[in-house]
Amino acid sequence: MTTSCFHCLEPVPPGFSAHVQFEGQPQPVCCTGCQAVAETILAQGMSDYYKFRTDSAGKVEELVPEQLKELLSYDNAEIQQDFVSQQGELQEVLLSVEGISCAACAWLIEKQLLGLKGVARVDVNTSTHRAMILWHPKQCKLSDIIKSLHQIGYKAYPFQADDEAAQKQTVAKAYLRRLGVAGLMTMQVMMFAFAMYFGMFSGMEDNFEQYFRWISLFLASPVIFYSAMPFLTNAIKGLKAKQLNMDLPVSLAIFGAYAASCYATVMSVGEVYFESICMFTFLLLLGKYLEFRARLKASEFTANLQKLLPLTARKLLPDGEQKIVAAKSLQLSDQIMIKPGETIPADGVLISGSTTVDESMMTGEHLPVKKYQTHQVYAGTINHDGVITIEINKVGQNTLLNQIIKLQHNALTKRPKIVEVTDKVAQWFVACLLIFASITAVAWYQIDPPHAFWVTISVLVATCPCALSLAIPTALTCAVATLTRKGILIKESHVLETVPKLTRMAFDKTGTLTEGRFSIESISILDKSWQESDVMAMAVALERYSEHPIAKAFTEQVVSPRQLSDVEVITGSGVKAGFNQQRVAIGKSAWFGNHSSFAQATLFVDDQPIADFYLADKVRHSAPEIIQYAQSQGLSCHLLSGDSSNAVKDLALELGLDTYKNACSPQDKQQQVESWSAQQHIVGMVGDGVNDSPVFNSAHLSIAMETGADISKNTADVVLLNSDLKSLQTLHLVAKKTKTVIKQNLTLSLCYNGSILPLAAMGLVPPWVAVIGMSASSILVITNSLRLLKL
Numbered sequence: 001m002t003t004s005c006f007h008c009l010e011p012v013p014p015g016f017s018a019h020v021q022f023e024g025q026p027q028p029v030c031c032t033g034c035q036a037v038a039e040t041i042l043a044q045g046m047s048d049y050y051k052f053r054t055d056s057a058g059k060v061e062e063l064v065p066e067q068l069k070e071l072l073s074y075d076n077a078e079i080q081q082d083f084v085s086q087q088g089e090l091q092e093v094l095l096s097v098e099g100i101s102c103a104a105c106a107w108l109i110e111k112q113l114l115g116l117k118g119v120a121r122v123d124v125n126t127s128t129h130r131a132m133i134l135w136h137p138k139q140c141k142l143s144d145i146i147k148s149l150h151q152i153g154y155k156a157y158p159f160q161a162d163d164e165a166a167q168k169q170t171v172a173k174a175y176l177r178r179l180g181v182a183g184l185m186t187m188q189v190m191m192f193a194f195a196m197y198f199g200m201f202s203g204m205e206d207n208f209e210q211y212f213r214w215i216s217l218f219l220a221s222p223v224i225f226y227s228a229m230p231f232l233t234n235a236i237k238g239l240k241a242k243q244l245n246m247d248l249p250v251s252l253a254i255f256g257a258y259a260a261s262c263y264a265t266v267m268s269v270g271e272v273y274f275e276s277i278c279m280f281t282f283l284l285l286l287g288k289y290l291e292f293r294a295r296l297k298a299s300e301f302t303a304n305l306q307k308l309l310p311l312t313a314r315k316l317l318p319d320g321e322q323k324i325v326a327a328k329s330l331q332l333s334d335q336i337m338i339k340p341g342e343t344i345p346a347d348g349v350l351i352s353g354s355t356t357v358d359e360s361m362m363t364g365e366h367l368p369v370k371k372y373q374t375h376q377v378y379a380g381t382i383n384h385d386g387v388i389t390i391e392i393n394k395v396g397q398n399t400l401l402n403q404i405i406k407l408q409h410n411a412l413t414k415r416p417k418i419v420e421v422t423d424k425v426a427q428w429f430v431a432c433l434l435i436f437a438s439i440t441a442v443a444w445y446q447i448d449p450p451h452a453f454w455v456t457i458s459v460l461v462a463t464c465p466c467a468l469s470l471a472i473p474t475a476l477t478c479a480v481a482t483l484t485r486k487g488i489l490i491k492e493s494h495v496l497e498t499v500p501k502l503t504r505m506a507f508d509k510t511g512t513l514t515e516g517r518f519s520i521e522s523i524s525i526l527d528k529s530w531q532e533s534d535v536m537a538m539a540v541a542l543e544r545y546s547e548h549p550i551a552k553a554f555t556e557q558v559v560s561p562r563q564l565s566d567v568e569v570i571t572g573s574g575v576k577a578g579f580n581q582q583r584v585a586i587g588k589s590a591w592f593g594n595h596s597s598f599a600q601a602t603l604f605v606d607d608q609p610i611a612d613f614y615l616a617d618k619v620r621h622s623a624p625e626i627i628q629y630a631q632s633q634g635l636s637c638h639l640l641s642g643d644s645s646n647a648v649k650d651l652a653l654e655l656g657l658d659t660y661k662n663a664c665s666p667q668d669k670q671q672q673v674e675s676w677s678a679q680q681h682i683v684g685m686v687g688d689g690v691n692d693s694p695v696f697n698s699a700h701l702s703i704a705m706e707t708g709a710d711i712s713k714n715t716a717d718v719v720l721l722n723s724d725l726k727s728l729q730t731l732h733l734v735a736k737k738t739k740t741v742i743k744q745n746l747t748l749s750l751c752y753n754g755s756i757l758p759l760a761a762m763g764l765v766p767p768w769v770a771v772i773g774m775s776a777s778s779i780l781v782i783t784n785s786l787r788l789l790k791l
């Protein structure tokens with residue numbers, strides 16, 4: 001029978017024998033780490049932890065000297081600026097703590113840290129796995145606090161909240177304060193309301209009733225002028241902007257009822273409804289808060305990328321020494337060392353060592369990527385198994401991570417046409433609602449005056465189109481978050497709307513359907529006065545200036561390239577330059593009109609062909625699958641390639657493409673796509689090269705591979721960060737599912753508003769039911785959208 005470890009509850013390895021004494025009995029442990037932690041906990045009189053815990057404790061890892069050195073860097077005042085705040089003489093830090101599993105962990109952490117000299121307060125949140133700590137810096141260091149946590153088995157590090165997260169926390173606190181005031185006052189007002197109800201039957205004296213009314217007015221006022229004030233503020237802002245927003249009918253209901261009740265109290269006539277107003281406000285706020293929490297969950301997937309960056313970096317000084325500095329202080333050309341398991345703090349080129357890097361946070365691909373010297377590495381990715389040195393070449397907003405964040409933000413900020421249409425519909429809906437509520441009020445004053453006011457309020461609240469306005473933005477936010485997690489970067493807001501409408505897909509060949517890793521298969525010398533070595537040297541010299549994937553096959557050759565002048569890259573043709581009073585060029589075999597062959601590249605001197613280069617390329621393993629998938633979805637697939645060789649035809653036949661066109665210039669590709677568009681086709685173009693950027697502007701949807709040229713990635717609507725064609729299938733599936741969810745959300749919200757309107761107008765919906773109905777419809781729409789996060 002396997003014995004479990006007393007501390008972490010994992011099986012004790014066969015042959016390992018170690019114990020700790022607990023209540024006079026020896027208890028087995030699985031390793032020396034767990035033994036040390038258990039002994040520390042028991043020795044400090046915190047044995048209750050083992051009695052009351054409901055889950056296992058985490059495994060313990062010894063701190064190595066390098067980790068200790070990094071911990072000491074947290075005491076550096078410059079580094080602390082990012083996460084430590086001053087509270088009088090004390091300092092405050094929010095730590096992320098790994099290993100918290102239950103309330104007993106929170107108790108244990110608080111007991112442990114409060115035992116340290118200088119620690120004034122510890123608040124542990126078991127839900128967020130964070131601990132807020134106040135300590136006296138002259139009596140205790142931050143590194144001592146973190147080491148103390150490690151001694152009892154918890155790994156901790158400073159929590160980095162970005163501005164957006166801090167702003168959302170402020171909003172959440174404001175909601176809770178307003179909810180607290182509304183809840184407390186509602187209970188008090190309800191007590192007086194019940195007293196007046198009973199007084200109606202038992203014959204309460206008028207003086208007492210009037211006294212209770214004034215008390216109720218006094219208690220309800222904070223609810224109206226504090227808790228409910230955001231509704232009025234938003235309504236006024238909307239009116240100033242000449243827009244009818246959803247807070248307008250709600251404000252009319254709350255402040256109208258309050259004014260009527262105040263009039264009844266001051267004039268001692270009619271009825272007062274302070275308890276209804278308070279409860280109404282409380283339920284409204286509760287619904288809004290729940291809606292805010294759900295939206296927060298939807299957006300946090302896109303807001304957490306910045307937190308991936310480490311706070312510190314190991315900078316190499318000119319004398320070879322290492323210095324731990326704040327990561328944000330890194331400059332271009334700085335050299336930093338990254339050890340296994342550490343997160344890379346900035347974009348840079350690997351100049352020493354080799355390793356594998358986990359880039360899944362950017363590409364969605366969980367297999368580590370091998371990195372050698374001259375390879376680019378990115379901030380936020382994790383170095384797996386090698387000690388490497390990189391030279392920083394991008395910092396701050398220029399890093400790939402920050403560019404992704406910026407593009408994500410832009411995509412979510414831009415409003416797709418369908419959102420603009422829905423917002424306009426919602427505005428008209430509010431206008432119609434106000435007119436309908438006025439008609440209802442007039443009609444009910446004719447039928448049953450005592451109930452007219454509350455029926456009107458029910459109409460105003462129950463039919464508020466909150467759910468309609470949330471239906472599309474929440475679905476789009478969830479879909480973009482899911483795609484980003486899978487390595488598909490959405491740059492334009494129309495993408496998810498356009499993808500399900502596509503009828504044609506056009507592909508570039510090199511670097512898109514093929515891997516773009518060319519190798520020179522053979523060289524055909526056309527001018528026998530040239531030697532192969534001279535031909536190769538000239539070709540290498542020219543291709544150094546090209547970003548086309550073919551160029552790599554040349555630049556990897558070990559030859560001494562020629563010195564060129566007046567180099568010019570001709571998009572869609574090749575590269576030309578001057579050399580010893582001659583014009584040299586390399587590119588398409590038909591570039592100058594005096595030569596034609598099936599070679600992928602031809603070298604020209606003074607416009608005359610000198611040599612043909614035949615290259616081999618490999619078809620991407622996912623290309624057949626994605627073509628079959630696209631065709632199964634009713635899309636026709638086409639190949640538009642600048643390659644003039646037979647390889648285009650062979651590839652088209654191999655993949656079963658509907659049509660193919662070779663030797664396409666950028667203008668040819670553009671004209672072909674525009675021709676399809678004129679035939680009412682919705683066209684998507686997938687490419688990677690410089691020559692694809694013009695056609696990207698003509699296509700309804702443009703998709704670039706991450707391995708492609710920068711200009712094509714800048715022009716494209718979507719970038720496949722993992723350069724895997726299978727991502728197209730994911731994009732299509734998520735877009736279709738998003739379309740379905742949006743339809744469901746719109747149907748749900750319109751059905752709710754359409755059905756509740758006549759019921760409220762007939763007086764069948766009390767105000768409190770109206771509030772619950774409005775909030776429930778909004779929460780239902782958001783919950784439905786959250787399903788997209790699980791794709």
